[in-house]
Amino acid sequence: MSQHVQDYDETTANETEPLVSVQNLKTYYETGGMLSSDPVKAVDGVSFDIQRGETLGLVGESGCGKTTLGRTLVRLETPTDGEISFDGTDIATLSGDDLKAWRENAQIVFQDPDSSMNDRLTIGKIIREPLDVYEWKTPRERRTRVRELLDTVGLQPEHYYRYPHQFSGGQRQRIGIARALALNPDFIVLDEPTSALDVSVQAKILNLLEELQDEFGLTYLLIAHDLSVVRHACDRIAVMYLGNIMEIGDTEQLFNDPANPYTHTLLSSIPAPDPTIEQNRIPLRGSPPSPRDPPSGCPFSTRCPMKVRPDEWDDLSEELWMQLDVLQDILRERAKRAGGLSNRIQRAIGLEDPTADFDEVRRTVFDDVSVPESVAQQLDETQTQLAEEGEDAALDYLREQFGSDCDSVFPEEHVVDDTDRTSRCHRHRDANAEPAELDRIPSPE
Numbered sequence: 001m002s003q004h005v006q007d008y009d010e011t012t013a014n015e016t017e018p019l020v021s022v023q024n025l026k027t028y029y030e031t032g033g034m035l036s037s038d039p040v041k042a043v044d045g046v047s048f049d050i051q052r053g054e055t056l057g058l059v060g061e062s063g064c065g066k067t068t069l070g071r072t073l074v075r076l077e078t079p080t081d082g083e084i085s086f087d088g089t090d091i092a093t094l095s096g097d098d099l100k101a102w103r104e105n106a107q108i109v110f111q112d113p114d115s116s117m118n119d120r121l122t123i124g125k126i127i128r129e130p131l132d133v134y135e136w137k138t139p140r141e142r143r144t145r146v147r148e149l150l151d152t153v154g155l156q157p158e159h160y161y162r163y164p165h166q167f168s169g170g171q172r173q174r175i176g177i178a179r180a181l182a183l184n185p186d187f188i189v190l191d192e193p194t195s196a197l198d199v200s201v202q203a204k205i206l207n208l209l210e211e212l213q214d215e216f217g218l219t220y221l222l223i224a225h226d227l228s229v230v231r232h233a234c235d236r237i238a239v240m241y242l243g244n245i246m247e248i249g250d251t252e253q254l255f256n257d258p259a260n261p262y263t264h265t266l267l268s269s270i271p272a273p274d275p276t277i278e279q280n281r282i283p284l285r286g287s288p289p290s291p292r293d294p295p296s297g298c299p300f301s302t303r304c305p306m307k308v309r310p311d312e313w314d315d316l317s318e319e320l321w322m323q324l325d326v327l328q329d330i331l332r333e334r335a336k337r338a339g340g341l342s343n344r345i346q347r348a349i350g351l352e353d354p355t356a357d358f359d360e361v362r363r364t365v366f367d368d369v370s371v372p373e374s375v376a377q378q379l380d381e382t383q384t385q386l387a388e389e390g391e392d393a394a395l396d397y398l399r400e401q402f403g404s405d406c407d408s409v410f411p412e413e414h415v416v417d418d419t420d421r422t423s424r425c426h427r428h429r430d431a432n433a434e435p436a437e438l439d440r441i442p443s444p445e
């Protein structure tokens with residue numbers, strides 16, 4: 001949609017400020033519960049702008065906070081902290097009538113249009129609902145507006161009196177889009193708008209969204225799992241991991257030359273169009289840490305294939321480093337399981353020996369790699385810590401011995417190209433730039 005951004009900018013040359021500007025935005029969910037009082041840090045301090053008329057894509061693994069961020073930008077969620085400036089107005093703290101009045105400007109289209117549709121209402125009523133809520137003009141003008149909207153999204157006037165179940169998935173998504181357009185918003189969050197649809201229908205809906213953007217000067221945040229969808233549809237991409245934006249910038253630059261190790265791993269999961277071409281796939285180990293208890297340094301540090309290593313261990317083999325990471329993964333998993341009240345009580349009364357199978361874990365993890373005596377000693381001490389203090393102490397010990405800034409310092413944002421793309425990674429510091437190549441990572445089995 002880049003061409004469009006240019007056209008729109010020409011007609012609004014005086015409006016050079018971004019439409020949406022986000023500073024250190026956090027949205028936490030307080031879920032309470034006896035065993036864990038920590039909030040879910042779904043969005044954990046993000047800052048970025050969305051320019052007028054652009055489409056910003058938002059990608060990342062399931063649960064990284066994309067939907068929460070989208071919902072917060074249209075104020076369906078209340079941020080815990082931070083600022084959202086919309087067209088120059090801070091909307092993060094709006095409430096009551098002010099919030100309702102502002103909401104006309106920003107809408108959301110859901111993955112599953114059915115979730116926002118009452119099956120017992122006609123299509124006309126469903127699209128008209130926002131107009132009724134906002135008491136937009138007269139009832140007659142509202143009906144006329146709905147007919148216009150049906151036409152705008154490629155449906156027929158006679159569809160006004162039909163019911164949602166009489167339509168296909170693609171048509172229902174058109175209805176959802178018509179409803180989102182009803183109040184003439186400037187900004188729309190598109191939350192996986194095509195993931196529930198067949199591929200042929202997906203393309204039609206994406207084309208429709210692009211046409212509507214051109215016609216009405218809309219600004220989009222497009223959330224999508226499918227990286228080929230965002231590559232085609234977005235001017236810029238934001239890559240999210242565990243509530244943070246790890247990289248954000250121009251779509252083609254980001255796809256052609258990803259700067260952040262997480263972007264690398266995410267993009268390398270896309271199968272090559274030609275299966276005979278050998279791909280340098282980067283394994284993404286394990287699952288993301290809990291957003292209730294994110295790592296203390298870089299959010300991606302527990303899975304990062306390019307983690308910075310302390311100089312004193314420079315001569316350890318790649319294979320051994322990888323297995324040390326695997327050992328930490330296992331201990332973290334055990335720590336999660338041991339966190340339950342019943343396990344803790346069991347251990348307190350001596351029913352469970354936390355080191356019972358550590359010997360076996362150690363044998364299996366380091367079976368195929370050569371472990372120098374210096375590392376073996378650290379593993380012995382890890383085992384002692386585990387026996388005496390438990391998994392968290394053993395993990396702290398491993399972090400002290402083998403960790404770096406990646407494990408303890410949140411990475412700052414670095415500009416990584418001349419299009420102002422930014423990435424958060426300690427590898428961008430000059431001192432850590434080598435080795436910069438992901439090629440050094442051993443291929444997965």
Ligand SMILES: Nc1ncnc2c1ncn2[C@@H]1O[C@H](COP(=O)(O)OP(=O)(O)OP(=O)(O)O)[C@@H](O)[C@H]1O
Pocket residue numbers: 029031040041042060061062063064065066067068069291
């Ligand atoms: N209402 C809620 N209450 C408590 N936790 C929530 C709530 N909504 C989301 N979460 C949690 O917040 C985190 C982020 O969820 P979110 O749905 O924003 O991620 P996502 O990237 O959109 O995932 P997906 O791609 O699966 O939709 C997850 O750990 C999720 O379980």
